[in-house]
Amino acid sequence: MKKYLAGLGALAVAGSLFVSQPGDVMAQENTTQRSEIGTYGLSLLASGELEGRLTPYILGVPKSGNIAAHYTAKSIVSIGLFDQSNLIVKIPDEFKYVALQDEFKRAIKGSITYPTGLGSATHEYTAGDITIYADRIVLKNPKASYIIGSKFSADLSIDYGSILDKYPNIPIDENPSGYSFAAVLSDNAMIDFNLIGSKEGKWVTEETAAIRK
Numbered sequence: 606m607k608k609y610l611a612g613l614g615a616l617a618v619a620g621s622l623f624v625s626q627p628g629d630v631m632a633q634e635n636t637t638q639r640s641e642i643g644t645y646g647l648s649l650l651a652s653g654e655l656e657g658r659l660t661p662y663i664l665g666v667p668k669s670g671n672i673a674a675h676y677t678a679k680s681i682v683s684i685g686l687f688d689q690s691n692l693i694v695k696i697p698d699e700f701k702y703v704a705l706q707d708e709f710k711r712a713i714k715g716s717i718t719y720p721t722g723l724g725s726a727t728h729e730y731t732a733g734d735i736t737i738y739a740d741r742i743v744l745k746n747p748k749a750s751y752i753i754g755s756k757f758s759a760d761l762s763i764d765y766g767s768i769l770d771k772y773p774n775i776p777i778d779e780n781p782s783g784y785s786f787a788a789v790l791s792d793n794a795m796i797d798f799n800l801i802g803s804k805e806g807k808w809v810t811e812e813t814a815a816i817r818k
Contacts, residue, residue: 650681650690650791650792651679651680651757651789651790651804652679653676653677653678653679653757653789653790653804653805654677654806655674655676655786655787655806655808656675656808657672657673657675657786657810658672658673658810659810660672660812661816662769662815662816662817663816663817664769668766669766670764670766670768670769670770670815671763672761672786673761673762674694674760674763674786674788675758675760676692676694676757676758676760676761677756677806678758679754679756680720680752680755680756680757681753681804688748688750688792689745689792690746690749690790691745691746691790691792691794692717692744692790693741693743693744693788693790693791694741694744694761694786694788695741695786695787697780697785699778699779699780699784699815700784700815701739701740702776702777703765703769703775704737705739708767708771709737709765709768710732710737711732712767712768713730713735713762713763714730714762715730715744715759715760715761715762716728716729716730716760717730717757718756718757718758718759719746719747719751719757720749720750720751720756720757721749721750722750722751725756726747728746734746744759746790757790777815777816779813779815780813781813782813783809783811783812784812784813784815785807785809785810786807786808786809787805787806787807787808788805789804789806
């Protein structure tokens with residue numbers, strides 16, 4: 606449960622409580638779930654930026670078909686003590702058939718650096734931290750302690766080429782405008798991206814084709 610404290614006196618008390626605490630890792634089923642964006646509330650913890658690189662998949666070319674993304678954010682919550690959060694990455698609709706494969710979770714690697722109150726710590730995501738939905742990736746973060754302006758930083762890699770190697774007939778349509786990704790830090794895995802506005806991290810790829818013939 607979040608604890609929000611107001612006033613300088615309360616802040617001083619809260620400062621003495623800031624100690625690092627390991628995150629709880631909870632195994633989750635590897636069954637793909639489906640969510641409907643647009644029906645859930647807003648529960649942002651940070652305002653962030655997202656950037657990245659997409660390397661198109663070319664049949665027979667090793668290490669092709671990869672998405673590398675970097676997310677940075679600053680807390681917009683006054684104070685949080687041992688708060689649980691999720692890094693939520695909205696994936697383009699063109700990748701929905703790839704995301705439906707059980708192998709998709711294993712294709713995701715990444716880490717997050719988060720505030721502990723006395724500094725920062727880095728957590729490597731495991732399969733148990735990751736839940737895949739048809740429209741988003743939800744990564745469970747360790748519990749963090751922070752004040753407004755505290756920084757979070759995450760790096761993710763999605764090796765979708767390894768899935769196309771196994772299932773070469775899976776389609777990923779081209780997008781002349783580039784593929785659109787978004788990321789937010791929230792305690793609500795089903796946060797409505799339509800309500801976030803400028804506080805979400807957005808990235809549109811320069812590449813317009815995820816598969817090159």
